[in-house]
Amino acid sequence: MKLRTGIAALFLLALFSAAAQEKPDALKLYRQGRELEAKNRMADAVVIYNEAIEVCKQDLVVNPRNMDAYTIYGWALVRMEKYSEAVTICQEALKITSDHRVVETLGEAYFYLKDYKESLKNMERYIDAAPRGERISTAYFFVGEIYRLNRSFNRAEIAYTAAVYLEPAMSLWWYRLATVRENVGDREGAATAYQRALRLRPDYKEASDGLKRVTV
Known part of the structure; x- marks a missing residue:
C-alpha cells in the first residue's frame, strides 16, 4: 500500500513539473518579439508581444505584486506603441513599489506621448536609482x-x-x-x-x- 501511495505521489509530482515546464515564459516571449522586430517582422512580433502580455496578466492574477510581470507588460506595450496603456500599467505597478525598471519604461512612454516634463522626471529618477542599470x-x-x-x-x-x-x-x-x-x-x-x-x-x-x- 505504501509503495502504491509513493508511486502515485511521484506521478503527481511529475505531472506538476511537466505543467510548470510547459507554462509560457513572458520574458522569453518578449525576447522572441524583439528578435522578430529586428528582422522587420513587426506583425509577427506584435502577436508574440500580445502573448507575453497574456502571460503577465495570468502571473498578476496569481501574484498581484509581481513586478517582473508588470515590467515585461510595460515593455511589450511600448514596443507596440501603446504608450497610454503603458503609462497606466506602469502607474499601477508603482503604487505597489518603486521598481526602477518600471520607472524607466514610464519615462519612455511619456517621451513618445510628447510629455517631456514627465519623461525627464522619470528618466532622471531612473538614473539616480540605478546608475548601473541595464x-x-x-x-x-x-x-x-x-x-x-x-x-x-x-x-x-x-x-x-x-x-x-x-x-x-x-x-x-x-x-x-x-x-x-x-x-x-x-x-x-x-x-x-x-x-x-x-x-x-x-x-x-x-x-x-x-x-x-x-x-x-
Missing part, C-alpha cells in the same frame, strides 16, 4: 533627446556624451551628439562625433552632410 545608457539618450528638443543644447551634449560613453556602438547617438555640439559652436567636437557615426554606419547621409558642414 537601461542606463538609453535613459541618458532620452534625457539628451528631451533637452535637444527643448533647445537646451549644452545639457543635451552632457547627456548624449554619457550615453555614447556607456554604449559607443549606436550611430544615431553619435549623430545626435554631433548635432548639439554643432549647435553650440564646437565644430571640432562635432566633427569627431560625426566621424564616429560614419564609422559605425558608412551610408549615414545626415552624418556625412554634417561632417562636411563643420569641416569646410
Whole structure:
C-alpha cells in the first residue's frame, strides 16, 4: 500500500513539473518579439508581444505584486506603441513599489506621448536609482533627446556624451551628439562625433552632410 501511495505521489509530482515546464515564459516571449522586430517582422512580433502580455496578466492574477510581470507588460506595450496603456500599467505597478525598471519604461512612454516634463522626471529618477542599470545608457539618450528638443543644447551634449560613453556602438547617438555640439559652436567636437557615426554606419547621409558642414 505504501509503495502504491509513493508511486502515485511521484506521478503527481511529475505531472506538476511537466505543467510548470510547459507554462509560457513572458520574458522569453518578449525576447522572441524583439528578435522578430529586428528582422522587420513587426506583425509577427506584435502577436508574440500580445502573448507575453497574456502571460503577465495570468502571473498578476496569481501574484498581484509581481513586478517582473508588470515590467515585461510595460515593455511589450511600448514596443507596440501603446504608450497610454503603458503609462497606466506602469502607474499601477508603482503604487505597489518603486521598481526602477518600471520607472524607466514610464519615462519612455511619456517621451513618445510628447510629455517631456514627465519623461525627464522619470528618466532622471531612473538614473539616480540605478546608475548601473541595464537601461542606463538609453535613459541618458532620452534625457539628451528631451533637452535637444527643448533647445537646451549644452545639457543635451552632457547627456548624449554619457550615453555614447556607456554604449559607443549606436550611430544615431553619435549623430545626435554631433548635432548639439554643432549647435553650440564646437565644430571640432562635432566633427569627431560625426566621424564616429560614419564609422559605425558608412551610408549615414545626415552624418556625412554634417561632417562636411563643420569641416569646410
